[in-house]
Structures are given as C-alpha cells and as structure tokens.
Amino acid sequence: MIPELGHFTLVLALLVALVQGSLPMLGAARGRADWMAVARPAAFLQCAATVLAFAALTWAYVVSDFTVLNVVQNSHSAKPMLYKVTGVWGNHEGSLLLWVLILTIFGAAVAGFGRNLPPSLKARVLGVQAWVAIGFFTFMLFTSNPFERIWPAPLDGNDLNPLLQDPGLAFHPPLLYLGYVGFSIAFSFAIAALLEGRVDPAWARWVRPWTLAAWTFLTGGIALGSWWAYYELGWGGWWFWDPVENVSFMPWLLGTALLHSAIVVEKRDALKVWTILLAILTFSLSLLGTFVVRSGLLTSVHAFAVDPTRGLYILLLLVIAAGGSLALFAWRAPSLKAGGLFAPVSREGGLVLNNLLLATATATVLLGTFYPLFVEAFTGGRLSVGPPYFNATFLPIMLPLVAVMAVGPMMAWKRADLAGVLGRLKFVALAAVLAAAATWYIQEGGPVLAALAMGLAVWLFLGTLWELGERVRLFRVPAGDSWRRARGLPRAAWGMSLAHAGLAVAMAGMIGSSAWKQEEVRVVRPGDEVALGGYSFRFDGAQRIQGPNYLSDTAPLTLLRDGRELGTLYPERRFYPVQEMHTTQAAIRTNGLYDLYAVIGDPQPGGAWTLRLYLEPLVPWIWFGAAFMALGGLVSLSDRRLRVGAPRKAAKAAAQPAPAE
Amino acid sequence: MKRLLTLLLVCFSLPALAQELRLEDPELEERARDLQREIRCVVCQNESIDSSQAGIARDLRVLVRERLQAGDSDEEIKAYLVARYGDYVLFRPPMRPETWLLWFGPAVTLVLAGGGVALAVVRRRRRAEGGPAALSDEERTRLKRLLQEDSEKGGPA
Numbered sequence: 038m039i040p041e042l043g044h045f046t047l048v049l050a051l052l053v054a055l056v057q058g059s060l061p062m063l064g065a066a067r068g069r070a071d072w073m074a075v076a077r078p079a080a081f082l083q084c085a086a087t088v089l090a091f092a093a094l095t096w097a098y099v100v101s102d103f104t105v106l107n108v109v110q111n112s113h114s115a116k117p118m119l120y121k122v123t124g125v126w127g128n129h130e131g132s133l134l135l136w137v138l139i140l141t142i143f144g145a146a147v148a149g150f151g152r153n154l155p156p157s158l159k160a161r162v163l164g165v166q167a168w169v170a171i172g173f174f175t176f177m178l179f180t181s182n183p184f185e186r187i188w189p190a191p192l193d194g195n196d197l198n199p200l201l202q203d204p205g206l207a208f209h210p211p212l213l214y215l216g217y218v219g220f221s222i223a224f225s226f227a228i229a230a231l232l233e234g235r236v237d238p239a240w241a242r243w244v245r246p247w248t249l250a251a252w253t254f255l256t257g258g259i260a261l262g263s264w265w266a267y268y269e270l271g272w273g274g275w276w277f278w279d280p281v282e283n284v285s286f287m288p289w290l291l292g293t294a295l296l297h298s299a300i301v302v303e304k305r306d307a308l309k310v311w312t313i314l315l316a317i318l319t320f321s322l323s324l325l326g327t328f329v330v331r332s333g334l335l336t337s338v339h340a341f342a343v344d345p346t347r348g349l350y351i352l353l354l355l356v357i358a359a360g361g362s363l364a365l366f367a368w369r370a371p372s373l374k375a376g377g378l379f380a381p382v383s384r385e386g387g388l389v390l391n392n393l394l395l396a397t398a399t400a401t402v403l404l405g406t407f408y409p410l411f412v413e414a415f416t417g418g419r420l421s422v423g424p425p426y427f428n429a430t431f432l433p434i435m436l437p438l439v440a441v442m443a444v445g446p447m448m449a450w451k452r453a454d455l456a457g458v459l460g461r462l463k464f465v466a467l468a469a470v471l472a473a474a475a476t477w478y479i480q481e482g483g484p485v486l487a488a489l490a491m492g493l494a495v496w497l498f499l500g501t502l503w504e505l506g507e508r509v510r511l512f513r514v515p516a517g518d519s520w521r522r523a524r525g526l527p528r529a530a531w532g533m534s535l536a537h538a539g540l541a542v543a544m545a546g547m548i549g550s551s552a553w554k555q556e557e558v559r560v561v562r563p564g565d566e567v568a569l570g571g572y573s574f575r576f577d578g579a580q581r582i583q584g585p586n587y588l589s590d591t592a593p594l595t596l597l598r599d600g601r602e603l604g605t606l607y608p609e610r611r612f613y614p615v616q617e618m619h620t621t622q623a624a625i626r627t628n629g630l631y632d633l634y635a636v637i638g639d640p641q642p643g644g645a646w647t648l649r650l651y652l653e654p655l656v657p658w659i660w661f662g663a664a665f666m667a668l669g670g671l672v673s674l675s676d677r678r679l680r681v682g683a684p685r686k687a688a689k690a691a692a693q694p695a696p697a698e
Numbered sequence: 699m700k701r702l703l704t705l706l707l708v709c710f711s712l713p714a715l716a717q718e719l720r721l722e723d724p725e726l727e728e729r730a731r732d733l734q735r736e737i738r739c740v741v742c743q744n745e746s747i748d749s750s751q752a753g754i755a756r757d758l759r760v761l762v763r764e765r766l767q768a769g770d771s772d773e774e775i776k777a778y779l780v781a782r783y784g785d786y787v788l789f790r791p792p793m794r795p796e797t798w799l800l801w802f803g804p805a806v807t808l809v810l811a812g813g814g815v816a817l818a819v820v821r822r823r824r825r826a827e828g829g830p831a832a833l834s835d836e837e838r839t840r841l842k843r844l845l846q847e848d849s850e851k852g853g854p855a
Contacts, residue, residue, distance in 0.1 A: 272749045279744045381819055393811055401804040408791075408800045416796055421738045423746070423789025430804045452845050638751065 040105050043093025044184040047134075050086035050141065051174035053079050058167035061160035065232070073160035080148035080163050083170065084141040091125075091138045094183050098125050104190040107131060107183045113196035113615050115586040123207035124197045130183035132210055136327060137173040139211075139218040143247075144170070147222060154243070161229035162222075169221055172354045180347045196615035199587065205265035212258030213285055217323035219251020220292060223299075224320035227313045228362055231369040236313065241303035244316065246674060248299055252292045253670030259285055260663035271621035271636045273651040275550065275659060278427045283406040284326035287399050291319040294395035297388045305385055305450060306376035311392070313373070317366060321359035322399070328355060380452040387445035387453075394438040401430050432486070439493045439544065442537055443500025447507070465503050469496035480553065487552035490544065498541035505534045532673025536666045543662025549631075549655025557650045560641050566597070570652040572633060573597040574606070579637070579646055587611045589622075592637045592646055596626065608635045632656050726766050733762050733772055736789050737779060746789060 057079035064072025097105045098121050101114045111128040112121060120127075126135040144166040151159050177183065200206065226244045230236045262282070267275040276282065295315040301308040328351040379385035405422045412420045443465065447458045459466075473492025480487065506512075508530065509522040557569045563578035575595040582589045594606040606624035613620070626633045631654045638647030721727040734748035739755040747755040747762075758779070765775045779787045791797045 274749060277744060375822065378822060389815060393808070393815055397804060397808045397811060400807045404800060404803045408797075412796060418796070419784055419786040420791050420797070421786050421789050422791055422800065423736075423738065423744070425736050425790035426800070429790075430801075434804065434808065449845075454846060457846075 039093050039096050040102065040184045040186065043090045043097075044182070046086040046089040046093070047174065047178060047184070050083050050090065050137075051171065051178065053083040053086060054167040054170045054174060057083060058164050058171055062164040065157040065160040065164070068157075070156060073156050076160045076163035076167075077148045080141070080144045080166070083167070084145035087134075087138050087141040091134055094131060094134060095122060095125050097184075098122065101194065103192070103194055104186050104188065105183075106185045106187040109187055109191055109194045111197050112194040113586065114193055115615075116197060116202070117585050119204070120197055120202045120207065124201075126210050127197050127201045127207070130177065130181045132214075133173060133177050133181055134183055135211060136214050136218060137170055137177070139214050140166070140170055140173065140221060143218055143222055147225075151243075158226075158229055158233055158240075161232050162225045165225035165228045166221065169225070169358070172358065176350055176354065180350055193615075196586070196613065199611065199613040199616055199618045199620045200269065202586075202613075203265065203269055205261055205269065209258055209262045209265060212254050212261060214258075214327075216251045216253075216255025216258050216292075217288060217327055219247055219254060220288060220295075220316070220320045220323045222247040223251070223295060223316040224362070227316035228365065230313060230373075231365050234369060234372050236302065236309040236373055238303050238306055241299050241312070244312075245296070245299040245303055248292060248296050248316075249670055249674050252289070252296050253667050253674065255285070255289050255292060256663060256670065257667045259289055260660055260667070263663075264660055267656070268623045268625055269620070271623055272649070273550075273554065273556075273623075273634050273653055273656075275656070276547075278405070278424045280406050281330055283402050284322075284329050287402050287406075288319055288322040288326055290395050290399040290402065291315060291322055294392045294399075295319050297391050297395075301385050301388050302376075305379065307379060307385060308389070308392075309376055310370045310373050313370065314366060315392070315396075317359075317362045321355070321362070322403075324355055324358055377451075379450070382448070382455050383453045384445065384448045384450045387441060387448050390441055391438065391445065394434055394441075398431060398434045398438070401434060402427070405430070432490075436490065436493055439497050439540070442540070443497050443504075446501070446504050446533065446537070461507070462500055462503060465496060465499040468499050469493065484552050487548050490548045494541045494544040494548065497544070498538050501534050501537040501541065505530075528676030529673045532669040532671075532676065534669070535672060536669030539662045539665025539667075539669060541662070542665060543659050546655045546658030546660075546662060549658070550653050553654045555652040559648050559650075560645050561648045562643065562645045567648060567650060569633075569650045571598065572603075572652075574635065574648070574650060576646070576648060578644065579640070584611065586615070587613045590637065590640070592648070594624065594635055594648075596633065606633070606635045608637045610637050610639075627657050629657055630655065721763055721767065726763075729772065730759075730763050730766055733766075733775060734759060737762070737776075738787050738789050740783050740787055 057076055061073045061076035061079075064070070064075070094105075094107070096102075097108050098112055099118070101108065101112060101121070103109050107128065107130050111131070112124050116124065124131075126132040144163060147159075147166070148163055151162075154162070223244050226240065226247075230240055259282075262285070263275045266277070267273065295312065298308050298312045298315055302312050377385075405426050408422055409420045412418055443462065444455075444458055447461065448455070469492045472495035473488045476491040477483070477485075477488040505523075508526060509519040511519045514522075555570050557567055559565075559567050561567060561576040563576060566573050566575045568574075573596075575597060577593050577595060579590045579592040582591050588611065590610045590612075591607050592609075594608065596603040596606060604626065606626055608624040609622035611620045611622060612618070621636050621638075624635045631652060634651040634653055636649045638649060640646055721730060731748065735746050737747045737758060739745045739747045739750035739752055739758075741752055741754055742750050745755075747758045762775060765778065770778075776788060780792075785792060791800060793801055
C-alpha cells in the first residue's frame, strides 16, 4: 500500500510540474499576474509530493519490503540500518528520486524566499525548474520506476553492493547531487533571463549564492568520493582520472568559473552574456554527469544499447536540455545589453583569465573523457586516455591559473597596476622560489614538476595571506586596529581567502602523494616485521571476525618506531556472502603530515598473508584543503545571506530573501 | 557506477603474487615502474598494471621486467604490448592523425578562446572610444594619477 502511495505521489508531482511549467510561463509572456502566481503554490505542492514519494521508498527499505523490486535488488534484511537507509539512493532508480527530491526542495526554496523577485522572473525561473523536474519524473515513471512490485516476493534481497556499504560512499551521492542540482537554479535563472531579455546586478545577486552553495556541496562531494577511493580501494590512490570522476569534476571546474564571473556581473554589471552561457553549460555538464554514469556509455559503448529505452531517453533529455537552451541562448543573447567597461589589466581582466583557463581545463577533461568514444564510433579503434594524458594537458592549464590566483584578488576593479601588485608580492615570490628550491634540494633532483608546483602552492598560500594582511593593515597599524579591520571585512572576503588558501594546501597534498609516496609489498607470516620509512610493522597473525552481514579477516599490525610500540593498525579484508564479494578496509594512521597506510591482500599457504604498506606524504592535506575550500564557500554564503536582495539604492524596502538556506 | 565497481572488484579479488621480482638495478626498476604506470590492465576498469592486482597485470609486470633486462627500450616494450593488445593498452594515446584533435585540442581551445576574448576586448574599447568625447592629454594624466592612487590603496573590495 505504501509503495503505491509513493508511486501515486510521484505521478502527482509530475502533473503539478506540468502545470507549473506551463501556466506561469504563459502568464509571464502575457503579463497575467494570476497565472504567474500559480508557480509558488505549485512549487510547494510538487516538493511535498516528492518528499512523500521519497519517504515511501525509504519506508520500503527500512522495513525490508521485498515485494518492491528495487528493495529486493539492493537490500537485505541483515544489512545494518544505516545502509538500509542510504541504500535508498545506492541504486539507479532511488538515486534519481533523490536527485529530483533535491530539485523540488530547491524549487520550493526559490518560491519561498523569492518574494522580492520581479513576478515575471520568478514565474519563469520556477517554470524552467518545473521543466527540468518533468524530464526527471517522466524518465523515472517510464523507464526507471522505483516502486515497481515483484510477485511472488522473494524471501530475502540481493543486498547492496558491499563497496557502497561505507559511510563515505553513503553520503557522497547526496552531496554530489546537492551540487549538481544547485546549478539547476543558476540554469533556471539564466533561461529566465534570456526569456526576459534582461540581466542586471539583482539577477547576479540571486545567481551567485546558489552557485556558491552548489559549488560548496560539489566540492564536499568530490572530496568525499576521493577520500572514499583512497581508503576503500586499497592502493592509496585518490584520483584516477576515471570517466566517472571526470564527469563530476567538469561541472565543478565550470561552476568555479561561473562563481567568479557572477561576481563580475554583480559588482560591475559586465560579462553578462558569458555568465549566462556558463550557467547553461555548467548545468548541462551536471546533467551529463548524472546520466552518463548511469547509461553505461563510458564504461562500454555496448551497455548503451543494452537498454535502448533508457539510453535513448537520456540522450533525448540531454539534447533537449543542452541543445534547446543553447539555441535559446544563440537567439536571445545578442539582445542583452553589454555593461561596464574595464581595462584588460584589472580585477575583471583577472577574472576573465580565470574563466578562460577554467573553461579550457573543462574542455580538456571533456575531450579526454569522451575521446575514446568518438574514436570507437568513427574508426572502430579502441583507445585509452589515462593519467599521462591529463597530466600532460590539464596541469599546464591549471598551473598558470594558480599563478594568477594570488595576483587577481590584489588588483583593482576597472583598471589595475600590475607592476605595483607584483611589487607588493615580492616577498611572497621570494618565499615561493625558496620553497621550490628547497623541494628540489630535499628530493635530490626528482620530478621538476613537483618542485615547480610546490613553489606555486606556496606562492598561492602566502599570496592569499598577504592580501588578507594588507587589507587589515597588519603590522602597519596597532594589532587592535588590525583585529577590528579583520572583523569588519566582509565574510565574502574571508571566504575567498579560505578557499584560495585551501586550494594551496590541497595542492601540496596532491604533489606530496604523487611525487614522494613510498611503498612496500611483502608476504608475511605471524611474527614478521616489515620496515617502511623509519617505521616497523609487526604482523601478529590474522583473525576471523563475524560482522553484521560480512566475515572479516582482520590482521592486527603493531606499529613500532625505534623498538617502541606506537599502536596497532587493523587492516581488514571483508567477505560479503550475499553478493559473494571481497572488499578491503585499509588501516590508516595519520599524524597530519603523512599517512601510514596498510592493506592486507590474499591469504597465502601456511598462515601467510600479502601485506601492502604505503607511506603517503602530505595526503591528509588534500582533504584539509578541500575542507577549507568548502568552509570558505559556507563563510562566503553566510555573508550573502545578509546582503542578498538588498542593493543599497533600489530594493531597500524589500524583505531579505536569503535564498541560500 | 555499479558495473565499474564490480569490475574494480574483480581486479582486487584475483590472487596476487606479492613478492615480485624486483630488478636489482635501481635505474631499470624505476623505468619498469614508470612504464607500468602507463600501461593499462586490460581486464580492469581504468587501472594501470602498476596498481592492479589482477593476474594479467602481474604477468605483464613480469614481462616488462624481463624485456627491460633483455635490454629493450621503453618504446620497444610498448610496441610489443600494442601489437598484442592494441592501442587500448596504452594510457598515453599515441600521436596519430586520429588523435591530433585529442592532443592539440586543449591548446587550440586556449588559443581560440584567448583570441576571442582579446578580440572582444579590443572591439568594446573601440566602441567605447567612439562614444563620449575623448579626454584631453591633461585630463588623461590626471585620471591616471587618480587611478594609480586608487589602486595603491588596494581599491574598493
């Protein structure tokens, strides 16, 4: 009964979305306020219906209702409750439902907080949101219904893929989707602006916080996914340039560009057309990321044809969403008025360079990710595009970006004095050169790229601090004055500094782990000691432990340094009987500067085990850095909330909308 | 996603021979590692033979070392592997007419986009110059001085 309710509310949500996507749009075109006013209640109703549908599916998972096909395929009665709940989105149908749930919640948020939006803009934004939702609802109802029943019901389910039974991966998709879907708001605003034929700073004041929120979530989601890969896949890698990673990375890259260009629209009323285009492309890439992962297109071309209805539907949706909005852009963009002027050397100019490099980097990832498909389609040949390609093409684009990142924030709007800015950064430049030289010296030659990149990371980190120091006039005025200035700085400035410094920290982590990783692989018997990086690991024999729904072989490793016991590491190898799968659980001990990473492999005859040990220098910094970046986003967002929608001259009387909630 | 994970899993669950032959010559060993990172484990999902635990990856690691010891160059080893498994085995796609777009695409994009931006800037400045009355030389120097003072102050946020 409850699954039927879920199915029913899903259909209801689709019907409401159809109304929301048509009537308010028509109303906006004909200037009928009563039609436009439909959008608000419709967005609430659509959200409520989707919440109910999601609750119904969650219920089916929680009580292990094995008459629901989706539950049978992805759950098991012995699964811990946490993974019963997260299993709701650990599959194709359920994750679509989560996606559209977030979409409708965001839509309702726009409806709720958007009281001071011009009515026609609001009606159009919600209308576009509804059309995105319609695409998802129909996709679900026609090809991937999560509420499909199965009869007779099996006694138990097939269990969730064991790799997904992990806290890291359990919360990776929701964060990722919050990011993807957040960009849908920027997209809807972009389409609505094209329909309106008008972009003004008030528009940017709305788009920016949503973009910022989406970017923050996406940063968190990607970092969480990478962290998961690091500790779960068992060889200490954290980024593989895998197609599945790349498709989530592309919206992040372009979203970062959008974030920066939206600043220019807001502050200087320039780059409007470009920002609209970025909003459309970023969301199109989010859609691509959502669907390509499911279509099987990237892992194998044949999987695309295996389920022709699903694959074709996906293709159709993408073509309509991306193609349609780009066509609209081509038609309407020329009518948008160009705004403020600026000299090439200026804050705006720096942000244009940022956009240029980020857009090129996105294009590079896109090219590398999809090229094998094109080659196979046109010549039938099979190619691999792997890390060596991306290192050779992506890094040369990103390193100059890092170089200008330290300079950009110090430039003045409209027209800046580059030589003056560089002069102010001379001590930072000196420190960066020293850091590069020191790196070069410590690693005794070694990879040139590592030394260069380390110098750049230091340049960015210190440059960011220096900019902050100048703003609060540190050491030039008494410390108390500096403190007051620091408190008075807008939160957005703090957010930027945090995010930029975070990238520098993450960069150092990436360099450390790629360039100076140490490893040791051995077959060990109880009592054996393995040395790595000044530490010694003593293997004391493996034990078999029964978990809630798995069997575990745990191998306690005593960690020693100079004969002193420091503690014990517990690497595990788990066997999930329902899916007949093994997973590895790495044991990681970190001191904040480097990780000691241990994995056990397969049992060998005579009580021996394969042991893989890694010393991963600076790796924790990758996630510290990512956390700083996300924190920067949040801090900046808290600033927006206070000021958004209240341009000093125009809408003083309007209520504060706080769209970022 | 699931498919990928399953494939990944295949690579981890196959028995791995842990203690592999390490080449005594550290220079050769380093070359072996560098090569391994560029060679794809053909049964895995997007993994190099360096990190993969699949049986075939182990065989290829042994093969790479044997060939290196026999005195083959890196290129010869790659050519040998390509002859057996095709270009698919290389993570660094070979430079050929059908991969020109792949290899030069990023640089071409950057140049075209950069050119487009430069053109837009020039056009807008020209249009702007045609607009309001031009400043006299005296006004221009004064403006420059003012702007300079402004940027020295750090400019408005």
